[in-house]
Amino acid sequence: MPSTSTIKESYTDVLIIGAGPSGYMAALWLARCGIPTRIIDKRSNEIFTGQADGLQSRSLEIFKSFSEDCFDWATMDQAWKVANQMEEICFWSPDEEGELARKSRIPDSIPNISRFTESVIHQGKIEKWFTESIKNFSGGSIEVERPLLPVSIKIDENAKDQQDYAVEVLVRKLDDDLARPEQYGGIANGLYRAFDGDQDKFYNQNIDDADKKDFELIHAKYVLGADGAHSWVRKQLGIDMEGEQTDFVWGVVDIVPITDFPDVRSRCAIHSKDSGSVMIIPRENDMVRLYIQLKEVDRDVETAGDAREFMGNCDDPKAKTKGRIDRSKITPESIINQARESMKPYKLDYTNLTWYTAYQIGQRVSPNFHRHSRVFIAGDACHTHSPKAGQGMNVSMQDTYNLGFKLALVCKGLAKQDILQTYESERIKVARDLIAFDHKFSRLFSGKPMIPNAAMLEGEATGSNMDEFHSVFLHGSRFASGTISDYDNSSLINKVGGATREGHEEDGVFSPLASKVPLGRRLFSDWALGQIDHRPWHFADRLPSDGRFRVVIFPGDVKQYPENMEKLHSFNEPLMAPESFLNRYTPRNAFFNSVIECLVVHASLRNDVEFYGFPEFARRKDYRGRVDYWSIFAGVGKTHNTSTKVDIYSTYGIDKKAGAIMVVRPDGHVAQVSEYTGEGLKQVCDYFSGFMIDQREIAVPEKDVTSYDSDRFEKPRLAV
Amino acid sequence: MPSTSTIKESYTDVLIIGAGPSGYMAALWLARCGIPTRIIDKRSNEIFTGQADGLQSRSLEIFKSFSEDCFDWATMDQAWKVANQMEEICFWSPDEEGELARKSRIPDSIPNISRFTESVIHQGKIEKWFTESIKNFSGGSIEVERPLLPVSIKIDENAKDQQDYAVEVLVRKLDDDLARPEQYGGIANGLYRAFDGDQDKFYNQNIDDADKKDFELIHAKYVLGADGAHSWVRKQLGIDMEGEQTDFVWGVVDIVPITDFPDVRSRCAIHSKDSGSVMIIPRENDMVRLYIQLKEVDRDVETAGDAREFMGNCDDPKAKTKGRIDRSKITPESIINQARESMKPYKLDYTNLTWYTAYQIGQRVSPNFHRHSRVFIAGDACHTHSPKAGQGMNVSMQDTYNLGFKLALVCKGLAKQDILQTYESERIKVARDLIAFDHKFSRLFSGKPMIPNAAMLEGEATGSNMDEFHSVFLHGSRFASGTISDYDNSSLINKVGGATREGHEEDGVFSPLASKVPLGRRLFSDWALGQIDHRPWHFADRLPSDGRFRVVIFPGDVKQYPENMEKLHSFNEPLMAPESFLNRYTPRNAFFNSVIECLVVHASLRNDVEFYGFPEFARRKDYRGRVDYWSIFAGVGKTHNTSTKVDIYSTYGIDKKAGAIMVVRPDGHVAQVSEYTGEGLKQVCDYFSGFMIDQREIAVPEKDVTSYDSDRFEKPRLAV
Structure with missing residues (x-):
């Protein structure tokens, strides 16, 4: 590593490390408020196929809030227009004869919880609108700098003034080719990132050999680590992740399906009798994302194909301890074959395969979201969970939607630095709720069918099984919508004079003066x-x-x-x-x-x-x-x-x-x-x-x- | 003029001459349908302030129809978002004491006639979205070529096949500086175009001296002249304009008003006792457009300022024969002074003056809209009228919205050339209705107050004066919305089996099978x-x-x-x-x-x-x-x-x-x-x-x- 005294030095109010949804949202806020900001990413590519795709109601509300009517460009609310607005969720499971049948069909989003309902679109489009909005708000001065790798970080714990440049981050410009993600086969996929991270790949390069001109020392007032599940920033801060290490393994494919399954344009939870579960997420442009529970099928080696070699049986508690899987054995065909089994007697073929991956992510939260109110972590860097409820991108963006305006107020000298502490207190609660929610919600889609027997849509719901399901689903959907994130008393929230409604504590705390707010x-x-x-x-x-x-x-x-x-x-x-x-x-x-x-x-x-x-x-x-x-x-x-x-x-x-x-x-x-x-x-x-x-x-x-x-x-x- | 055999020659399906709203709409259709198209304009500048600003319901519907949900850019429907949606029209006139008072307040657009209500935004923004949409639809192959001046046009009347390149247009590349519109004072204005046209300016250059490389001979299957009120194309085709040559003179300014007038954010018709009329059009970004009836005020030379020297008195029938006015005497201050008089006792000052002009345009229509179904004219090139009802841009765009898909069908060889004749039959009727409407509508805003006495909004309307007004306004608003343009029987319309409703002929012809369509x-x-x-x-x-x-x-x-x-x-x-x-x-x-x-x-x-x-x-x-x-x-x-x-x-x-x-x-x-x-x-x-x-x-x-x-x-x- 070069001596810092000989390399380029620069100053910025905020440095954001990582250009995913979480980093982009922070940059959007700071651009909107006119704060000098830089955002860097170690990868050279800009647009992904695949990745996250679900946008919950609250995320769409936030997008709309950055889309004032005076802006004449394609603002963030374009997402609501272009995304597939998912209207319903259908539950399929074996009927009395063991034949797969539609058991119920209900609105996917709770009616009237928001102007916006859950919608689906690939992350690349969202990042396009982020990029354009950030450019427009900042007059072109903020754009993602890539590929730039952070090499070291140092916090001056004694910095007194909130305007001090208290954090030093040494970054290195990478070679474009080096920073391009690897592909397995000709099709884009997320396997490498999902299972291994790619920190090693970057840091194993002999950086001592690098030219000094490739390095830059950035002095920032505040730094955000939005650098994903294998966060380099988190590791530098010495913050752990707490929780379970592994989960069932789910495969994911993005295809245009050729099928006679009648609900392929609704969100579906399909529980087959013996062949596991499938979740269908209908996407923009006739595309469909399938989430398939991958399992070891000892009984039927032929149809399970390669899958049996690396998958834990979902019903086997030991699966949780089987450790890492061999990603090289996961192919789109093996994933789709599994889906085919689950969806019988319906046929499933496809065209336009554009992405696939598999997930084996733990349900984990960091105990701290910052150090010294100077360096913060957000998104996957501080909480990871299953992708099944479409929460990842949403909670990550909402993290920095919480942090961004606070950083802006502090950098402008309008508010005291203390308010930054509310970021952790407000968002760690959401992250913990998220993990609890993910535990519960996973049950709905994994294991044996616990599915209602009657259609709910027309108010025909009866029976206790139904009630239990209804309660779990309703609570889950409310949480998942992102609209009930509830921030406790702090310098920024004052609930004095408010009370919960008897028997409806989870609905929140209300003042009698505005009894429905x-x-x-x-x-x-x-x-x-x-x-x-x-x-x-x-x-x-x-x-x-x-x-x-x-x-x-x-x-x-x-x-x-x-x-x-x-x-x-x-x-x-x-x-x-x-x-x-x-x-x-x-x-x-x-x-x-x-x-x-x-x-x-x-x-x-x-x-x-x-x-x-x-x-x-x-x-x-x-x-x-x-x-x-x-x-x-x-x-x-x-x-x-x-x-x-x-x-x-x-x-x-x-x-x-x-x-x-x-x-x-x-x-x-x-x-x-x-x-x-x-x-x-x-x-x-x-x-x-x-x-x-x-x-x-x-x-x-x-x-x-x-x-x-x-x-x-x-x-x-x-x-x- | 150079010999054509030595200059560049090229081929296109459609050549559009003139890049205003009418030409842009044609280009949008043709781009959307994948037709080889060129669009040329003799001016070098792209974005205007001022100009037209009113978007009627039907125009907004058309914009929406080019804005499918799969497009991820700022589509035409951005206009609905960014424009000022005008909710109400307020009528002000002297009360019994002769004091200016609000007499009624009604919805500006007839409720439920469309999803969209009349909205206002400057033409430059609309042309921006046109440009972007045309670029996206055509993959970048269609963009306005400027400054290109058409020099001669020749139709092969004997061309048999609809795919023949039957029209030759010789064009010349102009010098950028030459093609820039003149400015009077430092503020952009429309005086030159409104009163003189600028054909002479371009054609008086000695084009024989021009270099041959500046010329190009374009062979087109079809040509559209969308080149404005002083249309060169129309003149080449030897088509007249029929109707009255002059009108009252109205001045126009775009300002941010500083005023205590309480309805400045609604559309207003203000009739002062002795100081003429003002129409207020509240625009985007706090801007307001004022239309002011300019008059010779012999009684008060001081306040009328320069205006008296060139304006006919509005109540003087001889005004119609006074001929052209001296534009150099029209200044923003003279226009605003007149408004000040009309709006007394309310104060009127301003900031952000961005545009001004004055209109003295005849109410005229061409008897023909095409020659040999090969060369067409549209928009101001075939109908001109007063700007007061905000119709110009709308009817012009709707002309080519009618023509565009027909040209596309013919150029693709899907439909017979005959269908192109329906362009004239369908649109000449609208143009004539427009002139009739303009005559009537002008009465509402000119001359002595013919204004209702009671507020209409709460259903309080009473009295015959009110009824007459109501009927004129209602009919006018329906026509102006553009939603009732009614095309007669032709190869493309078959009303057989339909009938009008007794006493409601103007509502249209209905089939009993769909009795409200x-x-x-x-x-x-x-x-x-x-x-x-x-x-x-x-x-x-x-x-x-x-x-x-x-x-x-x-x-x-x-x-x-x-x-x-x-x-x-x-x-x-x-x-x-x-x-x-x-x-x-x-x-x-x-x-x-x-x-x-x-x-x-x-x-x-x-x-x-x-x-x-x-x-x-x-x-x-x-x-x-x-x-x-x-x-x-x-x-x-x-x-x-x-x-x-x-x-x-x-x-x-x-x-x-x-x-x-x-x-x-x-x-x-x-x-x-x-x-x-x-x-x-x-x-x-x-x-x-x-x-x-x-x-x-x-x-x-x-x-x-x-x-x-x-x-x-x-x-x-x-x-x-």
């Missing part, structure tokens, strides 16, 4: 009407991921209760004052609403009140005198074109006389609900004073306002 | 559920603009009436036979459904019937054995996630026992409705035999299948 979870969306122009908006679309906190004031019905409008006007002076939370945490050279945005959603008919009847804080002018028209909403009424009923007060359980004040974090999670009173406003003030940095004493930096938002007439969305 | 108009969309996977689709999204005709069989309720299912099965043999219309018009090397696609929409609950219970013609296999899963729909039921009711049979007025068969053209217009019987099927056959070319005797061409659809596993959507 779970505290600490993401705010679900419903329609509201713009006061200025009657345009209907999904309210979540007015809370985009642009780094801002939102204080949403629900003043109730201001027509029927004139005192409610009076109270709103009485808020004007405290909110417009220099010491107001709206002003004190906003840098002096920044737009008035670029750190905390204040929205008003009233409960009067829109035509009963006038825009200019609302106080000035809700329709502030910018430095050029341009009015903010977009912060006042009618929460009741109906839309013009479709006559859709609007009543977000009922949806959120807010009383139309009492009102409420809600704080929503930049990631859309509900931080606090307080009374619509002066006292409630003070609680909002207290919330922000717990972690935000008062900007009034800080010298205005010389830096230019970031330019990424020039299409909005230079209004930056996050300050400085 | 107007024949000859575009098929409006409603929900249907995919039989294979229960996925809800807006049915129009299953009829994308890919060049195909659709035969939609509505077999009724096949569960309740088993004979309906039997009948469907009895269709299998005739439809699968080589002489079937599905086969005889499809080239032998093309996919089975690439010319005519057959869809089935039944009226049974989706779970009451099985996909494989439907006959084979509705689920055909391709040459690799892959099943078409996407042609069978349940037309009744409800969606899983939103519990939206689905009942397209009621929407279309189709009896669930009798059923019906509908033919839909590639442009979404309903060509014919016939009985769900063998006789009805024969009528479908007769329809196609009237203009399609039997492919069974034609040698298979050597050409490759076009490659643009490889993402769909090489299934081309239009044959050969």
Whole structure:
């Protein structure tokens, strides 16, 4: 290794190691917020076939939140359009004669849990939109640098200031050919990565021989290790993975099937009598992904083919200790042969085989997700599990969706470094729930059929077997949707005044003031009407991921209760004052609403009140005198074109006389609900004073306002 | 001019002259269908600010139809997302005290006339998505070539074969600087084009001196002149414009207003007491376009400024004969000053002035839209009118949306050249209606207030004045939406068996078999559920603009009436036979459904019937054995996630026992409705035999299948 004093050195606020979904999501946040960021990957290739494919509701919500209507390029929400939206899951198992039969057919996503239902598309497309969005947000300054290999990492534990460049990472530029993943046969597959990782391959090169010009020492304020299940960063930090080491082995193929199986365009769980299980995931462009439980079939050597040589029998508890498998024996044909057996008497052939792999991954979690709040790990680097519930990519992206805005706030000097600790506390709980969920959910698809006997779709469900299944599936689907991730009390979440509902603890903690909005979870969306122009908006679309906190004031019905409008006007002076939370945490050279945005959603008919009847804080002018028209909403009424009923007060359980004040974090999670009173406003003030940095004493930096938002007439969305 | 024998010569199926909305739409169709096409423009610049901005419902539907879910780029439907969706139109006029007051507020688009409501965005963005879509569809082979000036055109009137290259166009490459439009002041404006055209500027150059290498002789099968109001192509063809030569003069500015006028984010018609009219069009990104009636104000020289020198008084009938105006006297300030007067007592200031112009355009139509079915004109080249109803860009795009698929069918040798004559017959009627509409609609915004006295939104409308207004506005809005363009009987439209409703002739002609579907108009969309996977689709999204005709069989309720299912099965043999219309018009090397696609929409609950219970013609296999899963729909039921009711049979007025068969053209217009019987099927056959070319005797061409659809596993959507 070369002496660092002779090689190139550089500085960045955040260095992201690993360009998978987790790393991309972090880069997207940081690009959106204008944070100097680099993202590196040791592989030279950019687009994969295969890999992860499932997008859960919450991931699609997050994509949408980065896809504001003013962006004229193919934003992240393109995924919802291009992906196959899976409507149903069908359960197939032997009937009384032992013939494979459809036992039930239910919605794949729980109805109305989100605007978006589970959808499937290959990871390469998603990474394409990530790349394009990051490029657009950063004005081209952030793009994945590859192949760059991290060689060493050093944290200055004594760094005091949150703006110190406290982490040094030495990286080496690799040879393109060296960094290209190996292929087995002519078809792309994920076997190498799934079973061996490829760290050794990279690090076994004699790096001492490398030219000094290939090395670079990167000084970063913060570093993210998003470098997968065999994470180099995690190993450097000396963090373990805890949990079981192995699992049943599942094979995966991406094909266009030629079959007479009637539900091949629905998600299916097929439990054959004696030939194991198959999960069908219908994909974009007529493609289908099959997950096949690979098993040793002593009884039928011919059909099992090579498989028997390396597979543990799924029903054999000893399988868990059989250790690593010989990947060279896994072929697409061996996987498909197994599926053929399970799906008899239906025929299965295929064209367009584009990818295959096999998984034997443990259910494991790291006990720590960071070191010194300077270096973080996310995604597969800190939790691994089976791929059957389509969770991997989702939970990984949601990890860094949690971390990203916090890093942005800290790097900008808007919030204290302490908030970074909430990343571990909030996400380790989700990771542990994920492992518990994966244990349970696996049972649904492995081993002997535990399948309902009647169709559920038309409400015909009866019998205890059904009930048990229903309960497991329902809970599983809710968890899997990603919409119920629940963050506990911390500097960023205040559930004081909330309570669980008796017998429904898992539904979350609610304030009586907004009795249907779970505290600490993401705010679900419903329609509201713009006061200025009657345009209907999904309210979540007015809370985009642009780094801002939102204080949403629900003043109730201001027509029927004139005192409610009076109270709103009485808020004007405290909110417009220099010491107001709206002003004190906003840098002096920044737009008035670029750190905390204040929205008003009233409960009067829109035509009963006038825009200019609302106080000035809700329709502030910018430095050029341009009015903010977009912060006042009618929460009741109906839309013009479709006559859709609007009543977000009922949806959120807010009383139309009492009102409420809600704080929503930049990631859309509900931080606090307080009374619509002066006292409630003070609680909002207290919330922000717990972690935000008062900007009034800080010298205005010389830096230019970031330019990424020039299409909005230079209004930056996050300050400085 | 150089001798043609010494200059470069080239060949293309279609040459488009002029890259505005009309030319782009033609290029989009031809790119989508894989037709060798060139598009040239004499200007060197690509993106405009200002220009047209209104997108009507039908234009947005057309954009959506070119935006299939499999495309992963920013497709045309991005316009709906980025544009400002205008919800309301507000009418302001003096109240009893003579003070400006809001008199009524109604939905800007007629509710439920379309999925899309009128929206506004500047033309440059739309041209960006056109450019990107054309590039993607054509694999990069079609892009605007500029600056290229057409110099001469010659039609071989004796050309017999529709594939002959019967038109010669000599073009000259211009110097970039020469082709750049002039600017007056530092701000982009449209004055030059609006008042003078710029033909002379280009043709006054001494082209004899030009180098021969600058010239090219393009041989085309067909040529489109989409070269604007001062169309060179039209003049070469010796086609006149008929109608009035002048109009009142309106000024236009694009600004971000600084104002206390409360409805500045709605479309507004403001009639001041003595200071003329203003129309407000709220745009994307807080921008607003103002249309201001410019007038000579003898009474108040100071506030009228320069305007009095060149403007006719709007109330003066002699204004129509005053001839051309002096554009150099029109400034943004003079236009805005006039607006200020009209909007008093409200204040009006602005930032971000980005464009301005003034219009003095006649209401004129050409008597012919083509010569010899070889050279066509479209858009402003054959009809001009006032800009106030936001029709120009829309009708222009819809002209070539009509022509494009016909050119594609003829160039591919699938349909006879005769069908090209329906372009003029179908579109000249729309153009004439447009002029009549413009006359009427102008009254609403010009001259003395003829404005309702009560708010209409809450159903409070009373009084005869109101009724008259309501009727004019309602009819106008329906026409302006573009959704009621009605094409008469021709080889491509068969209304036999249809009738108008007594007293509602303007609603169109209906077959009793589908009593709510107007024949000859575009098929409006409603929900249907995919039989294979229960996925809800807006049915129009299953009829994308890919060049195909659709035969939609509505077999009724096949569960309740088993004979309906039997009948469907009895269709299998005739439809699968080589002489079937599905086969005889499809080239032998093309996919089975690439010319005519057959869809089935039944009226049974989706779970009451099985996909494989439907006959084979509705689920055909391709040459690799892959099943078409996407042609069978349940037309009744409800969606899983939103519990939206689905009942397209009621929407279309189709009896669930009798059923019906509908033919839909590639442009979404309903060509014919016939009985769900063998006789009805024969009528479908007769329809196609009237203009399609039997492919069974034609040698298979050597050409490759076009490659643009490889993402769909090489299934081309239009044959050969």
